[in-house]
Every structure is written in C-alpha cells, then in structure tokens.
Amino acid sequence: xxxxxxxxxxxxxxxxxxxxxxxxxxxxxxxxxxxxxxxxxxxxxxxxxxxxxxxxxxxxxxxxxxxxxxxxxxxxxxxxxxxxxxxxxxxxxxxxxxxxxxxxxxxxxxxxxxxxxxxxxxxxxxxxxxxxxxxxxxxxxxxxxxxxxxxxxxxxxxxxxxxxxxxxxxxxxxxxxxxxxxxxxxxxxxxxxxxxxxxxxxxxxxxxxxxxxxxxxxxxxxxxxxxxxxxxxxxxxxxxxxxxxxxxxxxxxxxxxxxxxxxxxxxxxxxxxxxxxxxxxxxxxxxxxxxxxxxxxxxxxxxxxxxxxxxxxxxxxxxxxxxxxxxxxxxxxxxxxxxxxxxxxxxxxxxxxxxxxxxxxxxxxxxxxxxxxxxxx
Ligand code: SMG
Ligand code: MG
Numbered sequence: 357x358x359x360x361x362x363x364x365x366x367x368x369x370x371x372x373x374x375x376x377x378x379x380x381x382x383x384x385x386x387x388x389x390x391x392x393x394x395x396x397x398x399x400x401x402x403x404x405x406x407x408x409x410x411x412x413x414x415x416x417x418x419x420x421x422x423x424x425x426x427x428x429x430x431x432x433x434x435x436x437x438x439x440x441x442x443x444x445x446x447x448x449x450x451x452x453x454x455x456x457x458x459x460x461x462x463x464x465x466x467x468x469x470x471x472x473x474x475x476x477x478x479x480x481x482x483x484x485x486x487x488x489x490x491x492x493x494x495x496x497x498x499x500x501x502x503x504x505x506x507x508x509x510x511x512x513x514x515x516x517x518x519x520x521x522x523x524x525x526x527x528x529x530x531x532x533x534x535x536x537x538x539x540x541x542x543x544x545x546x547x548x549x550x551x552x553x554x555x556x557x558x559x560x561x562x563x564x565x566x567x568x569x570x571x572x573x574x575x576x577x578x579x580x581x582x583x584x585x586x587x588x589x590x591x592x593x594x595x596x597x598x599x600x601x602x603x604x605x606x607x608x609x610x611x612x613x614x615x616x617x618x619x620x621x622x623x624x625x626x627x628x629x630x631x632x633x634x635x636x637x638x639x640x641x642x643x644x645x646x647x648x649x650x651x652x653x654x655x656x657x658x659x660x661x662x663x664x665x666x667x668x669x670x671x672x673x674x675x676x677x678x679x680x681x682x683x684x685x686x687x688x689x690x691x692x693x694x695x696x697x698x699x700x701x702x703x704x705x706x707x708x709x710x711x712x713x714x715x716x717x718x719x720x721x722x723x724x725x726x727x728x729x730x731x732x733x
Contacts, residue, residue, distance in 0.1 A: 363476040367404035370732035376724040387530035387557035388419040401471035408475025412467030413629035413656035428464040448473035462632035469633040474711035490671030494703040498524035498678035507540035524549040524678040553578035576601040589620035609639040627654040645674035653679030660693025
C-alpha cells in the first residue's frame with residue numbers, strides 16, 4: 357500500500373496559544389521530581405479552511421529536558437510563530453524547514469507542526485493515521501507507573517493497572533529505588549511484560565546496579581544515563597543482557613542513526629515532541645525499521661490532542677512493542693477532548709476522523725486555561 361505523506365497547504369491566518377493547568381488523578385513521580393498538575397500549551401492554528409489543534413508537551417520545569425513551558429511559550433510567540441506567519445500558505449512538511457534556523461526547542465516546534473498538520477488534514481478530510489502510514493486500527497496499551505511510597509505500594513498500584521487491562525507495565529526507577537522495586541513487581545505478578553525507566557538518573561559508575569536488573573528478564577531498560585551520554589550508553593549496553601532503550605537521547609532521526617551506529621541502543625522510544633514533530637518521528641520509525649530495531653511510542657502525559665496523535669503514530673508497522681499510549685483516565689479525570697482515549701481489551705483505538713480525529717471540549721478547554729494569546733498575520 358503506498359503511503360501518502362504529503363498534505364495540502366493551508367492559508368495561515370494566525371495561531372492561538374493557551375497554557376492549561378489540568379489536575380492529575382494522582383501525583384506522578386519520576387527520578388527527577390513529582391508532578392500533580394499538568395502544565396501544557398495547546399496550539400490552535402487559525403486557517404482560511406478551519407482550525408487545527410496541537411499540543412506542546414513541555415513540563416513546567418526543565419527537568420526531563422532543557423525545554424520548559426514558559427520557555428516554549430516565549431520562543432513560540434517571539435520567534436517560531438512570527439516566522440511561520442511570514443508565509444501566506446504553508447504545507448505541514450514546510451513547518452520544520454521554516455523553523456530549522458532556530459536551534460533546539462523541538463517540543464515547541466512539534467506542537468506548532470501538529471496544529472498545521474491537523475488543519476491541513478481536516479481540510480482534506482483525511483486522518484492523521486492514514487497520513488502517517490498506520491497499519492492498525494488499535495494499539496496495545498502500556499502504562500508508565502511513577503515511583504511510589506515503597507515497593508508494597510508499587511505492587512498495589514501495578515495491580516490496579518493490570519486489573520484495568522494494561523498489557524505492559526513500565527516502572528520508574530532511580531538510585532535506591534531500583535532492584536527492590538523491580539523484584540517486588542516480578543515476585544507479585546510473575547512473567548508480565550515489564551520494563552523500567554531511569555530518566556537519566558545513573559552514571560556509568562552505577563553499572564553494577566543496572567546489571568543486577570538483568571535477572572528480572574525486563575523488556576528493556578530506558579535511558580539510564582544522561583541525554584548526551586551516547587558513548588557511555590554504548591559501553592553500558594555491552595555490559596547488560598537487558599536491551600537498552602533510549603528516550604531523552606534521541607532528539608532527531610540523525611541522533612537515532614548515530615545511536616544505532618554506536619550500539620548505544622537496541623530499542624528506541626519515539627516521542628514526537630522530543631524529535632520536533634510527528635513527521636520527524638516517522639523518519640525515526642523508518643530508519644529503525646530499516647535497521648530491524650524495535651520502537652515504541654513514548655508519552656508526555658498528553659491531553660486528548662497529543663494522545664490521539666500518539667495512537668495514530670503507534671499504529672505504524674515498526675511499533676512492535678506496546679507504548680505509553682494509555683487511556684486518558686490514567687492521568688486525567690477530565691480531558692479537553694469530547695471523546696477521550698479509553699482502554700478496550702488492553703488497547704487504545706486509532707481515531708479515524710479527519711486530522712487528529714478528536715474534537716475539543718470547549719468548556720473544558722476554557723476551564724483549564726490560565727493564559728491565552730492570539731497572534732495574527
Ligand atoms: O504519557 O504515559 C505518559 C507518560 C510516560 O513515563 C512517561 N513519560 O521519560 O518516558 C518518560 C516520561 C516523560 C515524562 S515524565 C514527567
Ligand atoms: Mg522515558
């Protein structure tokens with residue numbers, strides 16, 4: 357089946373940006389901190405043919421990566437949006453080249469690109485899944501479990517997610533909360549599909565601790581070392597029996613190619629925000645698929661906008677491992693789309709409607725908005 361990845365140009369009138377504060381159903385703790393409220397930027401592309409929606413997946417603080425919400429707002433309003441508005445018409449695949457002179461800020465760029473892509477696809481009555489090359493109508497759903505009070509509490513939290521039907525468990529680890537937490541989950545639930553994510557909390561000097569995890573037959577260890585520790589990750593990978601997966605380090609398809617060439621990873625977590633957009637995410641997918649490297653779709657606690665887009669991305673053929681594409685209810689009691697992602701038999705459905713395939717719940721959007729600006733041509 358030929359994959360059509362060109363979408364029509366849109367006549368851009370402007371962009372609306374909103375910062376939202378959405379409460380989480382429970383605090384989410386990683387090796388770098390705890391979050392109770394999701395601070396996120398929602399992007400609305402205003403075009404002659406209708407609106408398009410995107411999401412900038414930064415966190416409130418620059419702890420996962422160097423990007424953070426206030427910084428993304430600043431660079432988007434001061435530099436990125438003005439550059440895009442210089443163009444009268446714009447195709448989705450022109451967004452990245454127009455923004456390319458501005459270094460970094462990939463999450464901000466990705467959110468803007470998604471809004472333009474959504475507007476273009478809606479105007480053509482085509483779905484994002486069809487556009488990206490989805491081959492499945494639903495994707496297996498894994499869940500990312502934050503660090504809990506103690507291993508016993510972790511077991512109870514994991515039990516609830518397994519009861520809901522999640523098909524793969526990922527637990528967050530950090531020094532001092534690694535081997536015992538993993539052992540507790542293995543002891544309680546046997547051979548479930550299980551993986552761990554360190555969010556860069558270790559150094560090569562901790563290799564002895566990380567090799568202890570080999571005995572748990574994990575699917576993978578995600579991002580044990582720092583973002584730019586690409587050589588150290590290769591050194592560590594040679595010492596581990598468990599597959600090493602990179603998240604933070606894979607900031608582009610070039611970074612992915614470099615990591616694979618060096619042997620720094622044998623699995624790749626693909627996040628559109630981290631690599632600068634869904635179109636670049638497809639390029640990471642394509643090169644990993646060519647190299648027979650399995651990939652899976654990561655998450656950034658997306659609202660219904662990014663969650664729908666992630667389901668479409670995760671339906672591409674190279675996504676052979678369950679992703680962090682969970683039900684909206686994993687994080688939110690109230691989402692900002694009218695049909696939030698739900699778990700059905702351990703899977704999330706790939707939306708089939710035009711564009712991202714979900715509609716915005718305008719009253720929820722208003723209720724969570726703490727800041728708003730409209731920039732027009
Ligand atoms: O959206 O399900 C989700 C979150 C998945 O653990 C998750 N994301 O490093 O993979 C990761 C983290 C990044 C966000 S931590 C605040
Ligand atoms: Mg991760």
